[in-house]
Amino acid sequence: MADNSPHIDEIQQSLLDNLSTTVLLLNSELNIDYMNPAGENLFHISSTRAIGAPLSKIMFVDSELMDHLNNAVSRQQPFVEHGVAITVNLDQKITVDYMVTPMQLTQDQPVLLLELK
Numbered sequence: 001m002a003d004n005s006p007h008i009d010e011i012q013q014s015l016l017d018n019l020s021t022t023v024l025l026l027n028s029e030l031n032i033d034y035m036n037p038a039g040e041n042l043f044h045i046s047s048t049r050a051i052g053a054p055l056s057k058i059m060f061v062d063s064e065l066m067d068h069l070n071n072a073v074s075r076q077q078p079f080v081e082h083g084v085a086i087t088v089n090l091d092q093k094i095t096v097d098y099m100v101t102p103m104q105l106t107q108d109q110p111v112l113l114l115e116l117k
Contacts, residue, residue, distance in 0.1 A: 061086035
């Protein structure tokens with residue numbers, strides 16, 4: 001009897017694809033390694049165009065956020081900010097809550113999981 005249940009990879013991808021929360025995976029240089037469809041909608045850019053680009057391509061990154069992100073990478077310390085005004089699409093200001101979680105997907109490269117609501 002064949003097992004027709006979805007594989008865990010398919011389930012995980014489906015979950016990410018259907019979240020209303022924007023999920024970005026940033027490498028240690030703060031370039032985008034992954035963006036879910038909610039991120040494509042928020043930033044008005046396809047994940048194909050965003051992947052490999054610096055975070056600053058899709059949103060204004062001020063010095064305070066840059067310091068937080070760099071500290072998260074170097075110290076492996078998560079952080080949360082609420083009610084933060086960010087600029088997307090060069091001139092559109094929106095207010096978001098964001099969470100940054102450092103992760104170690106491979107032994108040599110730390111990454112950051114950035115969630116925006």
